[in-house]
Amino acid sequence: MKTAFLSFLIPLLVPVQACLTRDEIRGGHIVDLTKGINRRQTDGNVGTIPVATGDRFQNGDKAPRGIGSQAATVLGTFNSVLNTNEIKSAIKGLEKEFRVGYFETPYKTFENRTMFGAKVGGTGKSNNGYRVLLETGIHARERGGPDHLIYFISDLLWANREKKGLNYGGVSYTYKDVQTALGMGIVVLPLVNPDGVAFDQTTNSCWRKNRNPASAISGDPHSIGIDLNRNFAPVWNFTKYLAPGIEAASTNASTETFYGTGPLSEPETKNVDWTMDRFPNLGWFMDQHSPATLVLYGWCHDSNQARDPTQNFGNMAYDGKRGVVPDEPSKGTAYKEYLDQKDWDILSLTAARIAGGMSDSTGRFYPALQAPHLYPSSGCSADHGYMKAMLDPSKKKIYGFGVEFGEWNEDAECGFYPTVEAHGKNMVENGVAYMELLLNAARLS
Numbered sequence: 001m002k003t004a005f006l007s008f009l010i011p012l013l014v015p016v017q018a019c020l021t022r023d024e025i026r027g028g029h030i031v032d033l034t035k036g037i038n039r040r041q042t043d044g045n046v047g048t049i050p051v052a053t054g055d056r057f058q059n060g061d062k063a064p065r066g067i068g069s070q071a072a073t074v075l076g077t078f079n080s081v082l083n084t085n086e087i088k089s090a091i092k093g094l095e096k097e098f099r100v101g102y103f104e105t106p107y108k109t110f111e112n113r114t115m116f117g118a119k120v121g122g123t124g125k126s127n128n129g130y131r132v133l134l135e136t137g138i139h140a141r142e143r144g145g146p147d148h149l150i151y152f153i154s155d156l157l158w159a160n161r162e163k164k165g166l167n168y169g170g171v172s173y174t175y176k177d178v179q180t181a182l183g184m185g186i187v188v189l190p191l192v193n194p195d196g197v198a199f200d201q202t203t204n205s206c207w208r209k210n211r212n213p214a215s216a217i218s219g220d221p222h223s224i225g226i227d228l229n230r231n232f233a234p235v236w237n238f239t240k241y242l243a244p245g246i247e248a249a250s251t252n253a254s255t256e257t258f259y260g261t262g263p264l265s266e267p268e269t270k271n272v273d274w275t276m277d278r279f280p281n282l283g284w285f286m287d288q289h290s291p292a293t294l295v296l297y298g299w300c301h302d303s304n305q306a307r308d309p310t311q312n313f314g315n316m317a318y319d320g321k322r323g324v325v326p327d328e329p330s331k332g333t334a335y336k337e338y339l340d341q342k343d344w345d346i347l348s349l350t351a352a353r354i355a356g357g358m359s360d361s362t363g364r365f366y367p368a369l370q371a372p373h374l375y376p377s378s379g380c381s382a383d384h385g386y387m388k389a390m391l392d393p394s395k396k397k398i399y400g401f402g403v404e405f406g407e408w409n410e411d412a413e414c415g416f417y418p419t420v421e422a423h424g425k426n427m428v429e430n431g432v433a434y435m436e437l438l439l440n441a442a443r444l445s
């Protein structure tokens with residue numbers, strides 16, 4: 001009895017919920033940057049996977065190859081995370097080797113970086129042949145996200161050329177699965193927050209946001225940057241849409257969840273929105289985060305219901321009532337967000353299949369849940385494409401998911417930085433997450 005009781009308590013001791021610590025949700029920070037960036041950050045993260053120096057893809061001359069298309073013995077060779085130059089160089093390498101379609105997005109970041117992506121597989125030559133959008137690297141410190149996406153895409157392309165299947169831990173896919181996955185047409189945005197990732201990689205400061213100083217307060221280095229995953233359009237203005245006290249984001253620039261100056265105020269989120277418009281047949285979206293061992297789907301800001309279409313984010317009668325989970329009818333907050341029943345079935349089924357596959361690959365348990373059952377959030381990426389179609393029926397609905405791969409690294413000052421061993425495990429699981437999304441999308445489209 002006593003053991004059972006204690007094991008029930010253990011999850012409560014984990015300091016991270018999705019990609020925020022419990023302290024950060026209350027406005028705190030892991031690393032106090034007001035004391036300056038110094039060696040302490042590096043010392044506190046000894047034992048975590050290093051950021052690579054140099055360029056293993058030789059400025060796009062060499063294509064990456066993932067673990068799913070090689071023997072499992074290569075796992076430990078993924079012993080550094082890709083630096084920001086390598087992420088671009090990898091895509092260039094895939095362009096040279098496999099003729100993937102490299103593209104750049106129009107809005108430059110505050111530090112004048114150009115975001116880029118790639119078109120992979122698909123059935124046609126035009127942008128109409130792409131149905132799945134995969135993005136990562138939106139939260140700078142969540143190390144490994146860009147690596148997992150790039151190596152997965154590399155696996156698909158290698159396996160397709162060699163007419164072979166893929167193996168990720170306990171989960172295998174056939175050559176036919178590879179063809180089906182590629183046939184969906186995949187658009188990848190592997191580095192959605194290039195300024196933030198560059199800053200985090202050079203300072204080991206556990207940096208999450210972008211680096212836009214537009215709302216910064218003099219003397220507070222934490223007030224630089226906007227949380228890009230609170231800057232998308234769905235119920236961005238949470239103080240209007242949600243019930244008072246529901247901190248789905250923050251209006252305070254000094255916090256980790258600062259929402260910016262307007263929906264899509266940031267070049268990075270504008271670029272994601274632009275990509276959704278550029279490929280009109282996108283119907284599926286996944287955003288890789290870490291490290292909470294979860295698969296999430298929307299809505300992000302309140303629980304779903306399929307009975308009453310008038311309870312929706314556009315109905316002003318419900319402003320100030322949303323976001324309370326569980327509802328408190330006595331306080332007038334009995335509200336759940338409307339979601340078409342068929343869409344809800346597709347979202348929950350696909351999330352469950354992704355989570356089940358990830359659990360099968362390594363034995364680490366991944367639950368699938370609707371995002372607000374963890375905590376409600378506003379302006380989230382996963383709901384953006386779906387909401388666009390609700391506001392403009394000429395657009396295609398995009399089913400959105402968020403994967404929270406891996407576990408908090410208790411031995412590191414920044415628990416978002418994995419060890420080499422954990423990075424390899426995360427890579428195996430993410431390979432399955434991507435395959436399950438693509439195969440279920442193909443089946444349900």
Ligand SMILES: [Zn+2]
Nearest residue numbers: 019139289290
């Ligand atoms: Zn995140």
